[in-house]
Amino acid sequence: MIIRCEQYSHRVNSHSAVVMSSTARSAAPRKAPAQRRSVETVDRILETAARLFDERGYHGTTTNHVAEQSGVSVGSLYQYFPNKDSLLVALAQRHLAETAVAFEARLAELAATEPTLAEVTRSLIDLTLERNDSSRLHALLFTDAPRTPELVAQFDALTGAIVTEVAGHLRRVGAGGDDPDRRAALLVVAVDAAVHEVVRRYPMGAARRAAVDDLGDWVLFGVAAATQSERRKRPG
Secondary structure, eight states: OOSOHHHHOSOOOHHHHHHHHHHHHHHSOSOOOOSHHHHHHHHHHHHHHHHHHHHHTTTTOOHHHHHHHHTSOHHHHHHHOSSHHHHHHHHHHHHHHHHHHHHHHHHHHHHHHOOOHHHHHHHHHHHHHHTOOOOHHHHHHHHTSOOOHHHHHHHHHHHHHHHHHHHHHHHHTTOOTTOHHHHHHHHHHHHHHHHHHHHHHOOSSHHHHHHHHHHHHHHHHHHHHHHHHHHHHSOO
8 A cells, every 4th residue: 555556556558568568677786685784775875765765866876876876886886786776676675665664563453353433444544644754765765666476476466465364343333335345446546545645745743633524535535325225225
């Protein structure tokens, strides 16, 4: 739910698929570090890249800048990252991995306590907001990181886990309709997109809180309306 579903969905038109598959292949990180020193070097490179992307944006950041400020040679950087797109992909992968851990814990907590649908909704919206921010770096991860197969698979796995749990809560409270998985998938995608819009339009303050309240109400009203409509359509 951190990176908008449309951005990382593989369901694109055929022209886009050709363009993005070529870009994605060239943007995949080359190899994972194996030794401790290598891990520390890669971590340092990524931390530096994150800072520079946030400070200078995409076009203002180069691999030479990242290497210099990381204290490594350009050749050492290229062992792991062939270009700056691959740095963005690696940062997006790290972000998704951290997000998956956060959602795993939250979903386990919700499953154990069996809260109301309103509580489930607000809890997941709040966590999605926590895992998003209005920084330039996050905007780049959201809009510019190429869709490598690994990144798409990582995003799909996270989204699938959330959808499964949301569908379970819908069933539990009798709001899943004839296809709880479909309803949950639509809710997860819609909420994710809406949260990104909230972050973009309302960085902080009362306007953001009001927008989040509106989003929570919209989810609950939408589920209730869909459930009532389905019941009216049933024969007898």
